[in-house]
Amino acid sequence: MELSEEELRMLEQMERALVEEDPKLASTLRGTSFQRAARRRMVIGGVVLVAGIGLLIAAVLLDLTAIVQTIVGVLGFVVMLGGAILALTSARNPAAASPKVRASGRSGFGVVDGGRPHRPSRQRSGTPFMQRVEERWRRRRDRGF
Template sequence: MPLSEEELRLLEQMERALLQEDPKFASTLRGTSFRRAARRRAVVAGVVFVIGVALLMTGVITQLPVVGIVGFVIMLGSATVGLAALRSKPVAHTSPSHPSHGFTVFEGGRRGRNRRTHASFMDRMEQRWQRRRDGNAGW
């Protein structure tokens, strides 16, 4: 749902105030550093994965099961970190007509998935809470 003009104006004022009060924190919220960090973690995880494959093959060739097991564990850990880094890239929504000085709006930190079919745990808990409040007249 798009923001109204009043909400856009308030958001812009808050962004300017944040930029004036804490420019370093505001620069981390711009979104580019998040993508760079995720990309960097994925690349490092790929390199470590290759090292794990080399250790696994070394363990097989030298018939040392401990070295092979260590290589496999390294591969498993790096694959987990790499996939988590690739999945954690936020979906950014920017509007060229919006004067937000390069800020990127993230949808509550959520990935770009359909919320109607796959409600998150927090969404379901919030819906339950609202039903309880509505059913008890606020008490």
């Protein structure tokens, strides 16, 4: 259900007032600080990944005893894996962290965003999943498909 024009106008006024009153809070609500933090975690994860690869290469190239070489290699692998996990989990859903842009070109908070959905929202019915599937199957069978 979309908001009326009056409600949209009031919401935009409240949004403008919030931006003027507390720009830091508005920035946080828009998600820009979350984007920066995610980008920082991705960069740190990449650096840790490269350090882990360096440890693996050092374990192979240095003339160490077998036990020390194994320990350095395993340590390098664990560091590399940790860096990869950190970088990949930070970049998992970049669309969720980016601020939403309205048709007017201004970025909204993303939480309310003027009451206009960006994609059709699927309303969940109270019926269980299997019951809905069975109902669809019955309708298809009745149509003759």
